[in-house]
Amino acid sequence: MNDDLFMTRAEMKARAKDRLNHPGVRLKLALALILPVVIMLILNIVVGMGLKQVMDQVTSLSDADFINRVQQATMDTQKKSLFANLLTFYFFTGVSLTTLDVVRNPDRPLRVFDIMFKLFNSTYFFSMLIMYVLVTLIVGVGSAFFYVPGIIFGLGLRLVYFLLYDARQRGDNRGAFTIMGDSWRLMRGYKADLLVMYLSFIPWYLLSALTLGLAELYVTPYIQATIAVFYEQVRIRYAADNPDSDAADGPREGQNHMDD
Template sequence: METRQVMTPYQIRARAREELAGRWPEIIQLHLIPILLSTFAAGGVYGFNILSFSRLAGTQNEESLLVTFLVTFITIGISYSLLDLIRSQSYKIRPVQDALQVFSNKYFLPIFLIQLLMVLFVTLWSLLLVIPGIIMSYAYSQAFYIYKDRLEEADDPRYYSIALECLAESKDLMRGHKARLLFLHLSFIGWYLLEAMTLGLASLYVRPYLNMAEAVFYADLAEGYGEPDESTASEEAEDFADF
């Protein structure tokens, strides 16, 4: 059977720009809450990034921890809306409601448990060495999207089990694709520097672009679930051979 070719980081970014084209006003409105929160937090880096688990281990004041919590959850909600937009061009963005959707009953507790377990597991892996922790953070990175796609189980009281299942499914889904997501993130280094040089002003463009690219990555990956591209898997095996 012919193996489905997954999108390269370059193709993912191109697709992200296509999805954003013509919808920038509403996309920027969707991102305003977390951008403003991060500005309020004295220029903290805004946006959900699975590698940011280490921030929780540092010494932060209560306000900074609260902002980190809010921004993380709001960005997950934003990512859900971007995924809906990718899957249906007729999807109408509701900036405030969409940004805060993760705080609803159907999302909050499962998402909180997924985040908590993810931080715990990645931290435990990092106690061995930093690199295994990074690898596992990428392995678990799609758990939030997976929960959205299996939302029919939201009324199931086994929230802890659902969280574990989403993490396990993400680990399986990312087999052969962790390096591809890493390269996608590395391709944004120039944009991260631009954010720093503009004191966060460039976030109005960079964060929607990055969040859309990550949503495109998941949409592409979920479509071909169980069929990793052989060349991609080979590259990852070589890059992470020591682990």
């Protein structure tokens, strides 16, 4: 594993591409993303139509009525966004964790349905929900202070879903705060590396925006696979430097990551 301990950013991206290029992998991941991408597109259309209706009635509404309509439209949008964000979180995270499986074993069998609903079971659903709420709150509070603390918190907690996934795969029921602490320890000294990694994807983010999210079908598996490789690098390095710690434990030896 020595060659895995010193991969550059370019090598991590190359490893991700290599894994995605195995027969059927990229296609099945893209198909699993169609539903969340459609949800995002529909939400954007609905929000746009709602705002257009309000703007069309500007001349016929009093100032007070206009303000009330805008507030109501904003509340409706927030409710729809919350529901859509939660749904897409489960779908996108399912794809993200599947890329981790693929990085470790590119020849493992994949089924689109299993990828899409990977987290919709008792093993992961509530644990992931609790983690999502906690991370969102922590990053949100940090972002309220000139954004920088939020960015730091987000980078430090970026590995929580991978760590939670590996823990549950091992039958380890450690809590959300323990896993967040593990992520923070693993990311010590690597936050800047991950930030630069994300910045290197800016052209891909722009492509997704220009295509109204359609490019996500290609971009998301690539980015998530690269982050999965990054996670494996950090985990392996931490385990090598801290052999007595269980913070970076991966799957059980010989486990094939097939869900029950």
